[in-house]
Amino acid sequence: MSALDLIYQRSSCHVHEMEAPAPDSKKLKRIFQSVMSAPDHGNIKPWHIVVVGAEEVPSMCELMCEAWLQHAEHIEPARIRRLTNYLKASPMVVLVSANIVEPHAVSRRDQVLAVAAGCQNILLAAEQENVAAIWYSTDAAELTQVHELFGLTSKQEPVAFIMLGTKKLQDTKKNRSDVAEHCYRWVGNEQLEPLFKE
Numbered sequence: 001m002s003a004l005d006l007i008y009q010r011s012s013c014h015v016h017e018m019e020a021p022a023p024d025s026k027k028l029k030r031i032f033q034s035v036m037s038a039p040d041h042g043n044i045k046p047w048h049i050v051v052v053g054a055e056e057v058p059s060m061c062e063l064m065c066e067a068w069l070q071h072a073e074h075i076e077p078a079r080i081r082r083l084t085n086y087l088k089a090s091p092m093v094v095l096v097s098a099n100i101v102e103p104h105a106v107s108r109r110d111q112v113l114a115v116a117a118g119c120q121n122i123l124l125a126a127e128q129e130n131v132a133a134i135w136y137s138t139d140a141a142e143l144t145q146v147h148e149l150f151g152l153t154s155k156q157e158p159v160a161f162i163m164l165g166t167k168k169l170q171d172t173k174k175n176r177s178d179v180a181e182h183c184y185r186w187v188g189n190e191q192l193e194p195l196f197k198e
């Protein structure tokens with residue numbers, strides 16, 4: 001399969017669509033190595049990856065749930081319980097964070113975006129390795145207590161929770177929409193026209 005076909009066919013697997021085992025150490029290293037070729041403004045290498053293995057996932061989720069319940073605002077306790085219970089079934093939880101270097105000529109935003117590009121590389125490498133993967137929000141990890149639970153310092157900014165496991169179903173192809181509706185040609189001051197015409 002070409003690299004482009006791999007990108008076109010990549011799709012996420014929700015936690016309920018994956019099962020144990022999580023990728024072994026060799027596979028995991030190959031997957032994470034892909035982060036090293038993400039675009040990196042200033043060659044800062046702001047990558048910071050923390051893995052929670054299957055055995056630790058339930059206790060991590062319980063601690064995260066407790067901290068979230070105690071300190072969260074604008075989110076229903078029932079939703080917190082539902083989300084953290086759902087995550088308990090993950091074969092592996094990966095928290096990818098940006099190790100922010102400040103002050104620096106490269107903005108904090110660019111450093112976070114470099115890590116986000118690294119996260120997409122993880123998803124693509126997982127697809128290549130036939131590993132189930134999905135990117136979930138780090139809303140819970142924005143809380144200081146959850147931040148600390150993962151051993152993060154104040155300079156480290158959570159970017160993605162990525163769940164990894166084995167696909168329950170092999171055929172996960174999705175119909176993707178046509179890119180044409182998102183693309184424009186600039187033809188003059190404030191003037192755009194469709195880039196791809198039928």
Ligand SMILES: Cc1cc2nc3c(=O)[nH]c(=O)nc-3n(C[C@H](O)[C@H](O)[C@H](O)COP(=O)(O)O)c2cc1C
Nearest residue numbers: 010011012013014133134135136137138159160174
């Ligand atoms: C920054 C970011 C945060 C996301 N957070 C969640 C999330 O918390 N819950 C969720 O169901 N999907 C979340 N998603 C979307 C999934 O990762 C996934 O892309 C979506 O289910 C569509 O599947 P696909 O990747 O196969 O198109 C997030 C995606 C991104 C980029």
